Amino acid sequence: MIWRGRDISRSMVALVTSLSALALLGLATHAPRWFGHDEGFANVAPGLLTVAPEARGVATLGGGVAVSLYSDGMRITRDNDMLLQTVIGGSMLSAVQGHTTGTGADTREHVDRQLDNVTIDELVFLPGRATYFGHAYDDAGSVPFTLRIELAGSSIRIGASINGADAVVWHLNRQTGTTGLRPAISRTNLRGRAAWIAPSTPEGRAAFTTVLGTDVGAGPQRVARGVDLLSAGRTDVHIWTDSGFLTVSSQARPRPSPTTS
Incomplete structure (x- = not known):
């Protein structure tokens, strides 16, 4: 006994x-995220989105590509295929003031202020281009911005110029199967992770792909760029300049057909 x-x-x-x-x-695994910081990324969350009546609706760019903007977000489609959707029910971007230290994978963000709320006031449409004018704001004030979506050869370019910002953070709706693409990011599932885009990656070169079959890149090349999936429900693309853009393949890749034995 x-x-x-x-x-x-x-x-x-x-x-x-x-x-x-x-x-x-x-x-050890979750503590950095509890403190709002991991892999050098600050947690920049979307805010409110307000769209004026005259800016709402669908703008057709050509080639079957269309942009729709309503109070629940922005969608880019080609024919019946969804190419990209911003976060649902929140702002599609944030204006950030601050700076970064380090380079490449050692980059770290130091955010002094983030203007997360967005109002879209006006849409100006030209063939192949939709330009939105608005402002990002917080409790202390606002900054104006221009958001331009246009066809760019075999891709779609989504650019934002924000007066008074040091960085633009795009807030995209999370899609399953978000995977890095070499040489920008190692080819691995990015769920619950964040990664900086290799500085040598040309601007606009695809950095990640999703189950939708579209590839997404970021530019310009000369600045720090990163993809952040640390927060549930969204994919944030951080670009440290006042004029940052995304590129989206203008056609979803065909999904493989089931094999027959």
Whole structure:
């Protein structure tokens, strides 16, 4: 009976030790995210989106590509295929003031202010181009911006110029199967991760792809660019300039046909 008691005691000690180790591992894994910072990225969340009546609706760019903007967000489609959708029910971008340190994978963001709320006031449409004028704001003030969506050869370019910003953060609706694309980002599933785009990656070169079959890149090349999936429900693209843009393939890749034996 004595030996049996010792065996039970040793088993309990081993169990407690194992559980403690697992708890510490979980803490080490999630603690940076609890503090709002991981892989050098600041947590820049979307705010409110307001769209004036005259800016709402669908703008057809040509080639079956259309942009729709309503109070629940922006969508870019080609025929019946969804190419890109901004976060649902929130602003499609944020204006950031601050700076970065380091380069490449060692880049770290230092955010002093983020203007997350967006109002779109006006749409000016020209063949192949939709230009929106608006402002981003917080409790302390606002900054004006221009948002331009246009056809650019085999891709669609979505650019924002924000007066008074040091960075533009795009807020995209999270799609399953978001995967990095070389040489911009290692080819791995980005769920719950964040990664900086390799500085040598040309501007607009695809950095990641999704289950929709479209590829998304960012520019310009000379600045820090990163893809952040640390927050649930959205994919944030950070571009450290006052004029940053995304490129989206203008046609979804065909999905493989099921093989027959």
